[in-house]
Amino acid sequence: MIDDLLRATVRDLADESGTPHGLAARALADGQRIRRNRRTAAVSTALAAVLAVTIPFVTLLGRSDESRPLPAATVTVAPAPAFKPTEVFTGPGGVLLLGIQERTRSFALYPETGQYRQFPDGIGLVEPSPDGRYAVIWRDDSENIRIFNLRTGEYWQPPIPAASYTSWSADGSRLLVSHVKGYSIVDPARRRSTDHKVDFGQMPCLEYCQFTWFDGDTRVALPQAWTRGEEETRLTGIAIFEASSGKVSEHLPIKAMPIGEHSTSPDGRLMLVRQTRSPEQLTVVDIVTRQETAHFSASWSRFLADGSILAQNGGVLTRYAGNGTVLEKMELPLELTGRNLTFGF
Numbered sequence: 001m002i003d004d005l006l007r008a009t010v011r012d013l014a015d016e017s018g019t020p021h022g023l024a025a026r027a028l029a030d031g032q033r034i035r036r037n038r039r040t041a042a043v044s045t046a047l048a049a050v051l052a053v054t055i056p057f058v059t060l061l062g063r064s065d066e067s068r069p070l071p072a073a074t075v076t077v078a079p080a081p082a083f084k085p086t087e088v089f090t091g092p093g094g095v096l097l098l099g100i101q102e103r104t105r106s107f108a109l110y111p112e113t114g115q116y117r118q119f120p121d122g123i124g125l126v127e128p129s130p131d132g133r134y135a136v137i138w139r140d141d142s143e144n145i146r147i148f149n150l151r152t153g154e155y156w157q158p159p160i161p162a163a164s165y166t167s168w169s170a171d172g173s174r175l176l177v178s179h180v181k182g183y184s185i186v187d188p189a190r191r192r193s194t195d196h197k198v199d200f201g202q203m204p205c206l207e208y209c210q211f212t213w214f215d216g217d218t219r220v221a222l223p224q225a226w227t228r229g230e231e232e233t234r235l236t237g238i239a240i241f242e243a244s245s246g247k248v249s250e251h252l253p254i255k256a257m258p259i260g261e262h263s264t265s266p267d268g269r270l271m272l273v274r275q276t277r278s279p280e281q282l283t284v285v286d287i288v289t290r291q292e293t294a295h296f297s298a299s300w301s302r303f304l305a306d307g308s309i310l311a312q313n314g315g316v317l318t319r320y321a322g323n324g325t326v327l328e329k330m331e332l333p334l335e336l337t338g339r340n341l342t343f344g345f
Contacts, residue, residue, distance in 0.1 A: 077316060080331040085116040089336075091343055092319040092328040093304050098128035099135070099342035108135050110150050130262075130344040131172030134188045145177070147188045158193045160184045165210045167261045169217040170305070172344070176213055176220060176243075183211045183220060185243060196246030198222075203239055203248075211241075212258045215268040219243050223257050254290060256283070262302035270322050272301055272309065284309070284322060294324025305345050312341070 083089050088109060089097040100107040106119045106126040111133065119126055125138040128150070137146040137155065143162035148155040158177075165178035175186040182198035200209060206225050214221040220243050224236045238252040256273035258264070259282060263272045270293065271285050282301055284294040296318075298311035308327060309320040315337045319328040 075326045075329050077329040077331050080333040083333040083335045088114050092310060092317050092330050093306065093308055095304060095310060095343040095345065096132065097341060098132050098344040099126055100336065101125065101340035108150060112151055127166060128342050128344065129168045129172030130170060132344050133172055136166050136175065147175070147186070156188070156191055158184070158186045160186070160193050160195060164208065167212055169213055170262060170266070174217070176211055178209060178211045182246065198246070210260070212260055212263055214240060214264050216266070217243070219249060221258055252287065254285060259301060265303045265307050265322065266305060267307065272303065284324065293322055294320065296320065296324060310343060
């Protein structure tokens with residue numbers, strides 16, 4: 001019955017996708033694809049230009065500009081395991097591969113079957129929730145998002161402004177959506193959304209105002225920026241909002257960018273931020289003391305439920321401790337190399 005419903009839903013999505021795509025819709029879909037890729041040339045160049053004139057983060061911490069090397073790694077790279085679309089793929093730390101994104105194709109793990117299925121043409125981006133139950137769907141012909149239930153095959157379009165960025169909570173129960181008016185909290189199970197307006201004139205941010213979850217998913221963070229004319233932009237810190245009320249609770253004097261989804265450790269002590277010199281150079285910061293605890297390079301990275309950090313650099317997945325110690329390394333199979341991957345718990 002579920003398979004029949006899934007097939008019907010896929011046909012509906014395909015029928016609605018249309019062939020002529022608006023330029024704005026295509027730009028939005030491409031922008032979201034760039035965000036999931038974490039580091040395309042355009043975003044890298046733009047972010048590097050902004051951060052190049054930012055007050056150096058390491059200087060504010062009273063440390064040398066020279067990056068400290070990671071602790072010596074004695075962990076060997078495990079050979080690439082086999083990947084089969086009919087079987088669940090497991091990464092370092094036992095995390096499950098939930099989504100695979102290519103330039104023109106998207107795949108998601110369906111929990112009822114344990115298989116990876118391709119979404120129809122016209123679906124520009126698919127972002128599964130960490131629990132593997134839902135997925136955010138971006139269609140090429142629409143600026144709005146849809147929530148797809150991977151278990152039942154049903155989908156729902158939240159009544160929110162056109163989204164520019166989305167971020168799942170760690171348990172997958174809520175979706176944080178950034179948009180031109182502020183942010184919204186979406187509850188897929190209840191099909192409810194709560195909008196919170198933010199005055200970006202009073203709370204200036206970078207060109208892309210990107211809210212991220214913070215402190216156990218009870219609060220949200222927004223990097224703040226100061227601009228003089230068109231040539232000088234400086235990050236001034238991170239504003240913290242109460243997720244449920246939209247009120248600012250504090251300002252963190254951390255002049256850096258949280259990496260995005262799952263940028264804060266489960267205990268709320270550490271944060272993954274982008275280095276000032278290169279968007280792919282990441283730093284782990286102690287939020288209370290604002291001391292750096294680790295540096296490493298990665299195309300994308302995130303905290304896991306046990307407090308360790310999963311990162312991808314080329315065709316290798318690495319799991320780090322909060323102090324940068326290498327815990328585990330695994331080579332990606334050829335079928336997954338060069339793809340945008342989404343892992344869950």
